[in-house]
Amino acid sequence: MKKYVVELIGTFFLVLTVGCAVIGGAGNLAPVAIGSALMVMIFAGGHISGAHYNPAVTLGACLRGACSWADAPGYVIAQLVGGAAAAGIVGGVFGLSNADAATLSVGPTIIAEILGTFALVYVILNVATAKSNDGNSFYGLAIGFTVTAMAYALGGISGGAFNPAVALGAGMMNLVSMGDIWMHIVGNLVGGAIAAFVFLFVNGSE
């Protein structure tokens, strides 16, 4: 239960920052704000839940053996609830809504989401679960700023979710069209799964 609360809180603040920063005027600093929000929630919650805040990360962590499959449904539900709650507050309490959802092309969007999520899960598994990196103090910085870098690179192509819970919230806030978020979800899960297999290959049997 404690793990799920931590997952809900972390995903809530991640999606809150996505919505408020993008709609509310952080301008071209929004990826710094979003990556920072993820970074700080990872440093805060990593010791309790592993700090996934992302169903694609939970998938990758399970495939790599760093999270039990039995925990996965609770994690994913907490993430989606946290993301949806944040989107509700952005619109319902702060009154921020996005005029026009981004227009996305299917092929480039799915490829961009696969690439960005691959980078994210590849970095996470290496910095947070590889034995050689035990006890480091950089894992949150590395993971948060993967999202910053990928949002600058790929945000203009796909919106830059790299996370189905973010995609859900982005749909609710009309940053992307609700009818388009299947592209993100497909790309996120594919990218996360590939990252887990590449991690296992390049790290060997440890």
Added chain:
Amino acid sequence: MKKYVVELIGTFFLVLTVGCAVIGGAGNLAPVAIGSALMVMIFAGGHISGAHYNPAVTLGACLRGACSWADAPGYVIAQLVGGAAAAGIVGGVFGLSNADAATLSVGPTIIAEILGTFALVYVILNVATAKSNDGNSFYGLAIGFTVTAMAYALGGISGGAFNPAVALGAGMMNLVSMGDIWMHIVGNLVGGAIAAFVFLFVNGSE
């Protein structure tokens, strides 16, 4: 006494940066400047006073058992004096004053301040007082960039104080109206207290 000097210095430079960066032209980089100022003062002073620089943090730390209640009045006085001194220098020495105070709505302002302060105190208690995170090198980065992320997200709603000493300084510099800072103070103390209780729940008895 040494602790109070450190609290005064840290809060002084935090509020100095808030005033000079916002009024003086850091533009949309102001949250990076402010979060960096907090980060560096935490890394500098954490080993002496715990580096609160914020009455809401002192409240949360006392509720969590990481600070004695007997120290609290001295901490808060030092923080308020440091913040007020900085505001005085911004206006009196550098001649910077803000033309129009932000117009704030009561409900969204209080909710934004509760959320931002909750995030701040939740991150602080986890990265700086949880046993599993002993000896880490990331605590200042995590705490400082929580303010950066929350200022980008919520600054447009409430002004983004997350700290009664900052609210006092912001009132003195006319960033917000002096008549409005009760909203920040209420939100900050409520958010800090909730964070302490959530911390105790998710970290269990350790």
Added chain:
Amino acid sequence: MKKYVVELIGTFFLVLTVGCAVIGGAGNLAPVAIGSALMVMIFAGGHISGAHYNPAVTLGACLRGACSWADAPGYVIAQLVGGAAAAGIVGGVFGLSNADAATLSVGPTIIAEILGTFALVYVILNVATAKSNDGNSFYGLAIGFTVTAMAYALGGISGGAFNPAVALGAGMMNLVSMGDIWMHIVGNLVGGAIAAFVFLFVNGSE
């Protein structure tokens, strides 16, 4: 083989970020995006390949004795393939192309590339291979943000490659003219070699 895969992945995401961020609208935040991409790939891959992602770094590491000369050809091939693949995706999949290549002057370009690559390899050898710095958690941050700092300083002079694999990708994406990248490659290899010798001098026999 695992090392080469890691080198290819890291260089791929570095050049992908260079292309998408510069052409696609990260504006004056592009150096933050690029430095962050390098940082996160170094934190992710350092424990496997040493995380060079740059033929000039491989040269410097070999001269310093931190990489075997036998590994060098495989590293460089993987880096060039990763960089070229990224450039291909930026243009072929995302349809981003740069209208006009930067106009470069030979002398200042070569000097800027020598200086920037010297800084990069000097930082890398000190933070990642000096015995006194064993086990630190800052190596990726230091290396990535060397590129950020040097790109802000020198990007307007030479384009700011500091890396032959980036120069190749930049040429393919028309950020610089293909006919000009010999200047970068010469500057990068000279800067990297000088850095190795200076490192050996200032660190002594350890």
Added chain:
Amino acid sequence: MKKYVVELIGTFFLVLTVGCAVIGGAGNLAPVAIGSALMVMIFAGGHISGAHYNPAVTLGACLRGACSWADAPGYVIAQLVGGAAAAGIVGGVFGLSNADAATLSVGPTIIAEILGTFALVYVILNVATAKSNDGNSFYGLAIGFTVTAMAYALGGISGGAFNPAVALGAGMMNLVSMGDIWMHIVGNLVGGAIAAFVFLFVNGSE
């Protein structure tokens, strides 16, 4: 001799970044570039020379007992030579010159330089020389981003040198008038000395 080479290299790249980023178009990201350049050179050179790169830091370190007075002249000469060499390359090789030097007021400039240098030396002595912080991985980040924060806050008042070697270079590049840099030098030495005494007070006898 090795220490002096490291001091020269670090100060060279710091002043190179100041000049190229401010004159060459980093815009309001210049403080991030400059703080990053200082950060990376501190992480690279700290284990050899202590990474002062600043006569005011050398003064503060000597007063605190972290540097021998016999080393001070060599350190300061290396810093000034490094800063002047960088300024020469910015103008002579890259052809960058600043049209109009900033117009400064004596009182606010000296106070701003005292405050900024105090913050810098106070952070340095605490993160890099206090026993409780031995072996941390954050010292370069804390020090570099003190300059970032103070440059955003105080750059518009004094130009934001916080370092006599930077002031010399800034004078040579016409960022400030050569006739004005005595204000910076006075403020820097006063601020650095005060920081050393405050450090000794708040850290006690250790």
